[in-house]
Amino acid sequence: MSSIVIKGVQVMSKGGGSGKEKDIYIEGNLIEEVTDVDVRRREAEFVIQGHDKVAIPGLFNAHTHAAMTLLRGYADDMPLQDWLSEKIWPVEVRLTEEDVYWGTKLACLEMIKSGTVFFNDMYWHFRGSARAVAESGLRAALSAVFIDGFDEERAKEQMRMNERLYHDSKGLSDRIIFVLGPHALYTVSEESLCWVRDFAERHDLLVHIHLSETEEEVKSCIDRYGMRPVEYLDSIGFLSPRTIAAHCVHLSRRELALLKQHETKIVHNPASNMKLASGRMPYEQMKEAGLYRNIALGTDGCASNNNLDMFEEMKIASLFHKAFTNPTVMPAEEAFELATVNPARMFRLNSGAIEAGKLADIVLLDLKNVELVPNHNLISNIVYAANGSCVDTVICDGKILMSGREVEGEEELKEKAREVAHRLVNGS
Ligand SMILES: [Zn+2]
Structure with missing residues (x-):
């Protein structure tokens, strides 16, 4: 030892x-x-x-898509839907496991250099991320992106893949936590959400989901199910203390109360929410609902931040909420707890x-x-x-x-990541 x-x-x-x-x-x-x-x-x-x-x-980054470091600065200053459909998704379909490996390696390097010891990730090519984390020495909770697009065949495929990944994850580094990652309510069917709920309960797994990030997302949920997102998840028994909901920008008071009732966890991503103009969930309302201990901070992916520096994220979080209320909101001690003790508890790490x-x-x-x-x-x-x-x-x-400030192999890693990112975006 x-x-x-x-x-x-x-x-x-x-x-x-x-x-x-x-x-x-x-x-x-x-x-x-x-x-x-x-x-x-x-x-x-x-x-x-x-x-x-x-x-x-060490700091905790409770919501990110690590390999998106490869897309840092590739597309900015666009409306969210155009940004996704014209720029991000067309590149993401070309991603290989090797690309994700190098993108995650680059992210791990950036996190080490900025004092982050843990990140909660959701991305494509799980095995590429897992290999990068194992080599980096960091801790991570990793989930594969579970999207079925409301297609039954695709849903079955995703279930099988997650069963396999869960089984294989037992052979991974002790620093890696296997998590289920149903992407969001507008990309995953009810049948799949129920499967995730049951599989997570059976194996005591954490579940990582994007929730109520935009107003359109809330509207589409009401159109489809006749309920707001948190009310809907409550109605199918999806919410639990193991649920980790990223964003949570648009919540009613009733929804906040439901999250508290189930002790569901919230990851707040202020830089991303501001950059994509997603909106602001008043921090003071979350606190009033008794959710303070259940909140952590995340950077979101590098394409919408554009770095993984949790020191910046703590400052942005505190300033964001002060700007719309008063200077006493989210004092420094609280911002720090949102990046340390709260997420440690959330991810069951001592x-x-x-x-x-x-x-x-x-x-x-x-x-x-x-x-x-x-x-x-x-x-x-x-x-x-x-x-x-x-x-x-x-x-x-x-x-x-x-x-x-020296990390072994840093220069070679940056050189390789530059190459991979260039090829990914330019196709050669
Ligand atoms: Zn995200």
Whole structure:
């Protein structure tokens, strides 16, 4: 079992301030002990000097489509439907498993460089993503895109594929969680949704779905089923604490109450919602409905963000809601919890805090980075001033993935990803 000691590092305290310097001992994939400096003089395989650094829990990206990094900047500033049908979908039909592998590798690199240790993904070619995650050292919840287009044959195919993937997932890295990914109500039939509901219950699986992202989506649900999306999902018994609903932009108060009743989880994607002008679900209303602990933040895919930096996402989330209400809404401490403790609980991971017994998912920020000077208030700096480039070291599952901002194989990976992205978009 490998061991690491981080010597003399400031450890973020509860509530977000930077505490006094400590030594953090990591044994295997767990934090064994956080002690005062030099009280133990134990040998460790790796020694990290923590001076001028602060240790914070690694960040969680609770909704993304990682391989879409290949489409970063490919199409912007368009209405959502045109953007999808003219630009994104025509390229996505050409994707191969190899493309998804390289796109996900690129995404993992970007996430490591910006202090993210976990992401929740839904994309094509599951096996390509799984291979990239296994190699990257990150954690991920992965789901294949389940779309049947209301076609019975396609539905059966998707069910069989998911059964197979679930079965095979037992042989994957412990850092990968297999999740079911019914895409959305406008692309998946009721029969398939019920199959997902039952399969998830039988095997205790999480379910990742896009929900009420746009107003048109809500209208189409009312046209088809005579109910709003959450009411409909409730009527077929689909909602549970295992359901992870991305976006949730257009919800009535009754729908919020239903989500609370079932302890369904919500992933808020403020940058994507603003860029695609999807709308704003008032954060204060979600909180009033008692949903605070059930909310996490996500970047969504790179084609609609256009990066995977969770520091930026925390800031955007907080500013987005303040802009329409008042400056006290979503204070920095809350924005930080939406990217750490809340998603850790959501994905059933003993992570999201730096304490003995927790998984060793630790990010060291460089306090010499100009955005962190001066350091009157660490949590304020993290949410409102920092960005991914303040990250110096990333440890995930007890392994050092980045040290001094260096990640092994970075240049070769970027070169290859550039090539794959160019071929994908230009066809040669
Ligand atoms: Zn999405």
